[in-house]
Amino acid sequence: MADSTSEDVAVVGNTDFAAADLHNNTNNTVTGYSSFSKTMMEEGVPLLKKMEISVSEAEKRTGKNAVNMQEVYTVYLIETRPVDAITEGQSTAPDSLWRRYSEFELLRNYLLVTFPYIVVPPLPEKRAEFVWHKLSADNMDPDFVERRRIGLENFLLRVASHSVLSKDKIFYLFLTQDDGWKDVVYDTGFQAKADSRLKALNATFRVKNPDKRYTELKHYSDELQSVISQLLRVRAKVADRLYGVYKVHGNYGRVFSEWSAIEREMGDGLQSAGHHMDAYAASVDDILEEEEHYADQLKEYLYYSESLRAVCRKHELIQYELEMAAQDLISKKQQREELATGTVRTFSLKGMTSKLFGQETPEQREAKLKVLEEQIVEGEELVKTSNAECDEYVRNAWIDIDRFKEQKNQDLKEALISYAVMQISMCKKGIQVWTNAKECFSKM
Amino acid sequence: MESESTTSSAQVNGNLAQTVADLSKHMLELDEDDDLEVFSKDALINQYKLEEQDIKDVFITVDCPENHVTSIETFVTYRVITKTTRSEFDSSEYEVRRRYQDFLWLKGKLEEAHPTLIINPLPEKFVMKGMMERFNDDFIETRRKALHKFVNRIADHPILSFNEDFKVFLTAQAWELASHKKQGPGLLSRMGETVRAVAASVRGVQNRPEEFTAMNDYVETFSQKMGMLDKIAQRIVKEQKEYLEGMKECGPVYTLWSGSEDQLVEPLKAIAGCIDNCCKVTEEQVAGLSENQVPILHEYVLCAETLKAVLRRRDNIQAEYESKVDALASKKADKENLKHTDLSFVFGGFLGKNTEEAKQQKEQRLDCEMKELKEEIGRLEDKVECANNTLKVDWERWKRNMQSDVKSAFVDMADTNMNYYKKCLAIWESFLTSQKTDVHLEKDTDS
Numbered sequence: 001m002a003d004s005t006s007e008d009v010a011v012v013g014n015t016d017f018a019a020a021d022l023h024n025n026t027n028n029t030v031t032g033y034s035s036f037s038k039t040m041m042e043e044g045v046p047l048l049k050k051m052e053i054s055v056s057e058a059e060k061r062t063g064k065n066a067v068n069m070q071e072v073y074t075v076y077l078i079e080t081r082p083v084d085a086i087t088e089g090q091s092t093a094p095d096s097l098w099r100r101y102s103e104f105e106l107l108r109n110y111l112l113v114t115f116p117y118i119v120v121p122p123l124p125e126k127r128a129e130f131v132w133h134k135l136s137a138d139n140m141d142p143d144f145v146e147r148r149r150i151g152l153e154n155f156l157l158r159v160a161s162h163s164v165l166s167k168d169k170i171f172y173l174f175l176t177q178d179d180g181w182k183d184v185v186y187d188t189g190f191q192a193k194a195d196s197r198l199k200a201l202n203a204t205f206r207v208k209n210p211d212k213r214y215t216e217l218k219h220y221s222d223e224l225q226s227v228i229s230q231l232l233r234v235r236a237k238v239a240d241r242l243y244g245v246y247k248v249h250g251n252y253g254r255v256f257s258e259w260s261a262i263e264r265e266m267g268d269g270l271q272s273a274g275h276h277m278d279a280y281a282a283s284v285d286d287i288l289e290e291e292e293h294y295a296d297q298l299k300e301y302l303y304y305s306e307s308l309r310a311v312c313r314k315h316e317l318i319q320y321e322l323e324m325a326a327q328d329l330i331s332k333k334q335q336r337e338e339l340a341t342g343t344v345r346t347f348s349l350k351g352m353t354s355k356l357f358g359q360e361t362p363e364q365r366e367a368k369l370k371v372l373e374e375q376i377v378e379g380e381e382l383v384k385t386s387n388a389e390c391d392e393y394v395r396n397a398w399i400d401i402d403r404f405k406e407q408k409n410q411d412l413k414e415a416l417i418s419y420a421v422m423q424i425s426m427c428k429k430g431i432q433v434w435t436n437a438k439e440c441f442s443k444m
Numbered sequence: 445m446e447s448e449s450t451t452s453s454a455q456v457n458g459n460l461a462q463t464v465a466d467l468s469k470h471m472l473e474l475d476e477d478d479d480l481e482v483f484s485k486d487a488l489i490n491q492y493k494l495e496e497q498d499i500k501d502v503f504i505t506v507d508c509p510e511n512h513v514t515s516i517e518t519f520v521t522y523r524v525i526t527k528t529t530r531s532e533f534d535s536s537e538y539e540v541r542r543r544y545q546d547f548l549w550l551k552g553k554l555e556e557a558h559p560t561l562i563i564n565p566l567p568e569k570f571v572m573k574g575m576m577e578r579f580n581d582d583f584i585e586t587r588r589k590a591l592h593k594f595v596n597r598i599a600d601h602p603i604l605s606f607n608e609d610f611k612v613f614l615t616a617q618a619w620e621l622a623s624h625k626k627q628g629p630g631l632l633s634r635m636g637e638t639v640r641a642v643a644a645s646v647r648g649v650q651n652r653p654e655e656f657t658a659m660n661d662y663v664e665t666f667s668q669k670m671g672m673l674d675k676i677a678q679r680i681v682k683e684q685k686e687y688l689e690g691m692k693e694c695g696p697v698y699t700l701w702s703g704s705e706d707q708l709v710e711p712l713k714a715i716a717g718c719i720d721n722c723c724k725v726t727e728e729q730v731a732g733l734s735e736n737q738v739p740i741l742h743e744y745v746l747c748a749e750t751l752k753a754v755l756r757r758r759d760n761i762q763a764e765y766e767s768k769v770d771a772l773a774s775k776k777a778d779k780e781n782l783k784h785t786d787l788s789f790v791f792g793g794f795l796g797k798n799t800e801e802a803k804q805q806k807e808q809r810l811d812c813e814m815k816e817l818k819e820e821i822g823r824l825e826d827k828v829e830c831a832n833n834t835l836k837v838d839w840e841r842w843k844r845n846m847q848s849d850v851k852s853a854f855v856d857m858a859d860t861n862m863n864y865y866k867k868c869l870a871i872w873e874s875f876l877t878s879q880k881t882d883v884h885l886e887k888d889t890d891s
Contacts, residue, residue, distance in 0.1 A: 160770040223704040227697060236694045241687035248683055251676045262662050266847055274853070324683070409707040416711045419878055423872045430865035438858035444851045 039118030042141035047166035050083045050178035055153035102444025104233040112191045116314040119404040121158035130232040132240040203320035210401040228302040250281030269444030276437040297415040329379035336372045502528045506592035526614045538615045553609040559757040560835040562599045562842045565746035649759040667748030674741045688726045695719040725867045732860035740853040761831045765824035772817045779810045852879040
């Protein structure tokens with residue numbers, strides 16, 4: 001095997017998050033890690049530049065689930081192909097493997113834990129939300145599956161184009177290793193590293209000096225989530241109504257056709273106008289499908305707000321731990337002072353007991369002092385590393401947050417423009433239909 | 445009308461002139477009403493020269509609805525202004541106020557006088573939603589428009605516009621109208637009419653001419669289809685209104701969003717602006733459909749009912765005629781039977797009566813009755829023929845009007861929708877151009 005490092009990735013307590021190091025801290029027990037793949041993991045170049053990735057198909061499978069019951073689920077075909085192979089004029093067949101949604105979730109959870117300072121791209125929704133009536137909320141519905149396929153591909157492309165995330169070994173294996181990938185992921189022990197919800201919540205409430213930028217970021221992510229949810233809800237309602245308007249026109253087609261049977265002069269005009277009404281009614285399906293794509297773009301950023309909040313939470317946790325360590329150090333120093341000078345500054349049980357039961361012997365005091373000294377040294381070390389950790393985290397996180405902001409502004413602006421383009425297309429179709437219909441009516 | 449046109453018509457339509465002359469003679473005898481003018485030769489000839497003469501010389505407007513409150517009731521009156529050059533009218537301009545009941549009365553009188561002419565319907569009398577709806581502005585405006593159309597159609601009709609009651613309606617002051625209404629056939633004679641009509645419809649018509657059966661079938665289908673179109677048009681307006689309500693909520697959300705952003709403020713606000721502008725355009729569209737297309741379709745739904753009534757009345761006229769023919773036939777049969785020995789006369793002889801004399805008496809009586817019947821049959825035959833002819837001609841006129849109305853209603857609808865999309869297109873295109881210029885600006889600042 002090419003990779004020579006043998007350090008385990010299960011580095012409990014290792015709070016060093018530098019990207020380059022992580023690249024080296026990959027599990028050695030990996031199959032199929034050839035020198036070819038080493039080129040893929042080259043420093044400084046996101047994976048996507050070297051490799052074509054797509055999620056090209058979806059299929060239904062049946063199998064037994066964890067509780068040994070029959071279940072139907074969907075798998076998605078991931079195809080990969082080195083970019084070089086195409087540019088050299090040969091188009092080799094792509095490598096491919098099948099993954100289901102839960103495996104994508106696993107990958108993402110791994111990334112969240114392993115790169116807590118990165119705004120990790122979201123997955124497409126697990127269950128259909130913000131649906132309008134014609135759209136099915138059923139996970140098995142082919143339209144839903146198709147939109148999910150696109151969403152999953154988008155997720156992979158985003159990860160693969162990220163300068164940090166794309167270098168991750170587990171991600172690479174997700175794309176290339178068919179069997180046993182799950183075991184590899186679990187072996188990293190990332191689940192143990194995950195911070196408990198309770199711990200995070202605790203930190204949120206008790207941190208004393210939150211970084212102002214992170215507080216603002218948190219507010220922003222809350223506002224973004226709220227406003228996009230509202231927008232998606234309203235949009236779904238409007239889609240419903242639009243559907244109604246167009247479809248009722250289909251009734252014109254039917255009645256015109258029936259009426260034309262009894263009219264001598266008007267018959268032809270009515271018939272042909274009726275056809276245009278039918279075409280108008282049918283056109284709404286395409287229109288709304290396109291709009292669904294716009295909704296999906298908004299949804300991605302709705303879920304991105306979750307990722308933003310996760311980054312803020314991690315920061316709060318680190319900050320909190322730093323504050324705790326600092327607090328602990330201060331109290332220990334105080335204790336040392338008290339012991340050394342014999343003064344009891346603050347009320348303590350020790351002070352009381354010593355008053356009641358008499359002072360300790362100098363030997364005892366010496367012993368205690370010594371222990372305290374050691375603890376203080378440790379504490380100072382801890383504060384130093386915590387501080388460094390915090391600074392490191394803030395530095396790395398803020399780089400990615402800026403990157404994310406750029407990406408978001410660009411993507412959303414494009415989305416808004418594409419929405420306008422959709423509206424224009426809808427208007428043009430409308431003008432066409434009604435011009436044609438008017439011609440038919442005029443001939444009546 | 446000048447006598448020249450009468451003569452030329454007579455020359456062109458030789459038989460027709462004779463019939464016209466006969467008809468007019470009969471009509472003058474039988475009509476008890478005041479509107480003899482309607483059945484004058486001139487008016488009949490007008491009817492046959494329909495296509496040649498369509499000069500509009502009576503112009504009516506219905507406007508200025510006003511509330512009136514009395515101790516008993518509240519009602520709305522409309523101002524009716526008439527401008528005319530006709531010699532039959534004493535003045536060239538009239539202004540009166542009329543309430544819905546007066547229009548209803550007019551329609552009744554016209555139907556009475558011309559049972560087989562197609563009179564366009566009045567707007568509906570009652571509103572389902574409740575009494576207070578009567579005074580709602582939109583409702584009154586819709587009604588006013590419909591009443592305006594109603595009187596103008598009568599003014600455009602070659603026969604109806606010369607109706608005496610119509611003239612009174614347009615010209616009389618309130619108290620004059622009230623006293624005029626009280627005239628006319630008394631209650632008993634009107635009741636008699638109704639009884640005869642009911643009897644006739646119960647009897648049914650036996651030999652309905654093919655063309656009127658065809659008309660009946662047409663009206664059945666037409667009525668059905670119009671009803672559906674009316675519902676569809678109203679449903680579209682309803683759905684479009686709901687769409688508008690939804691859209692109105694969108695703009696504010698984009699504006700709200702722009703409050704959290706920095707780089708995206710401008711495009712978000714621009715989108716919000718576009719959506720709000722589209723909402724305004726949608727409101728215009730909904731108003732356009734409600735005011736132009738929907739009322740026309742609804743009017744023709746009511747029209748279909750009018751057509752059915754007209755066809756029924758024609759049937760009744762024919763049925764009445766047929767019943768008299770049957771009566772005559774049975775009297776003839778009775779007379780035939782007299783020729784043969786009748787036992788009752790023989791028995792009468794036993795009681796001292798002269799058989800021959802009794803027979804003769806009876807025969808004379810039958811002859812007298814038959815003579816009366818024959819006269820009546822002659823009158824009714826003319827009535828049937830007149831009814832049929834007026835209906836046929838008016839049917840063509842109605843169909844032409846219907847086609848023109850329906851065509852313009854749908855062309856209007858297409859126009860309304862086209863304008864709606866054109867305006868929205870312009871709004872969204874302006875958004876695109878505004879965003880593209882921003883991009884150029886950004887590029888400039890970078891370099």
